[in-house]
Amino acid sequence: MSVLIDKFDVFAGGFWLTLQICVLAAVGALILGAVLAVLRISPVPPLRAVGTAYVNIFRNMPLTVVMFFAAFGLPALGSNADFLRIPVLDSLFTRLGTDLPYFRFALIALVLYTAAFVCEALRSGVNAVPPGQAEAARSLGLTFGQNLRHVVLPQSWKASVVPLGSVIIAMIKNSALVGFFGVVGDLSQSADQLTSAEGYAFIPVAIGISIGYLIMTVPLGALLDRLEKRQAVAR
């Protein structure tokens, strides 16, 4: 188990990079997922079709395949995902702005994949709001946007926060794949590094990175439990 102490800096570095990609991917997936959810519940049929098609494609494709498309398909199309080199963000999250595009590719894959699940979590929340609420709002003359903003979404939020949390937790664990698509130095890739190049036994290293993931996921789970309890009071 000495590897946990000897190589603490490697584990810490891996944790930091995984945290970076998870924060960015979570924000991206929540935004894109919200847009998709609005599409799926919109009154305009073509928009609904777009939302449904997106969810059907990305929810049903293995993440590894999405990663492959991002990491090897985008370069084939001549893109290095340079649009993600966002000026202020890239000084905070330094990997975003480097010449090596693999951090951005991995981020795109995680966002695209997770957004489908975020969309469904949000939509299930909207469906949990009694239809009478939306009908009443409409009969009061609220537009679709106003209806969502003031009536439906505030209530749906309560029903969707827990499934959303599960989606994000799943995403954090899914981020372990990025190390196999050219991102150097995240938690899972660090484990690979320590076991194969430096010859450490696998089990202690695996325990080390598991702790890293648990530090991210357990507090998130605890937070969700609290939110759930609060909701129970609010009802």
Place this chain on the structure above:
Amino acid sequence: MRMKRVAAVAAAATLALGLAACGGDDADEGTGSGSKSFAAGSTMEKLNKAQKIKIGTKFDQPGFGQKGLSGKPEGFDVEVAKLIVKELGIPADKIEYVETPSKVREDVIVNGTVDLVAATYTINDKRKERIAFAGPYYEAGQNILVKKDDATITGPDSFKDGTKKVCSVTGSTPAEEIKKYVKDVGTQLVLFDTYDKCRDALKGGQVDAVTTDNVILLGYIAKDESSFKLAGENFTKEPYGIGVKKEDNDFRNFVNDTLEKAFNDGSWKKAWDDTAGKFGAELGTAPTVNRY
């Protein structure tokens, strides 16, 4: 589990002895249980009596250990392992090949999953802490693969200014080595699980170079001479050894003796010419076996 296997080996040995006793003459020449005499209780004796051996090798390394249509891995590592197996008095068709990617090589030896590992296995001190190496049986060297028209990369020092990007395989010795030359790992180094992905990244322009042992790079040049070339000379020495259990000095000495014999009688050179030598890689003179 362990007891069971010991019992199984003992049973197989008894059975084999019985068979050898009734009809020793139909066995292959120089093989079969008891065909060679080894010190009692040694690994060699056990393997010879069991008449089977498990060998860890790579299944995806062109020229060294690559599983093809035959269903069995083929390459220089496999041929060298066969030389050892022959010396143990075991026919080659009794070998069970176990795929051992880089990251499990120590574990399969320590756990006893395989009897020996021949898998482009660079001898280094860190690995010697857990297992022992016989050999080397080949000395590769790290080199750099670039696009044919690239004149800006001339050697590992070209990465020092922090602009050139390089790709290698996670957890490999070359990946560790190139880190010494790279200014910022986060912005210059890409690691994949296979060299094929690195080659694609080089072709696509995401990286400027691929680095690993020369023999592997020569394999890519052999397939696509119009696109790639090597940049400069080898800048490391990578002695490939045979991994065995750490405490098993007798077996290690036996493998070393076998290798030395193969260096001298030409079977080592033939093994090379039939496999990795086809890529145009130089074999050079036989390395000196290191009996540390």
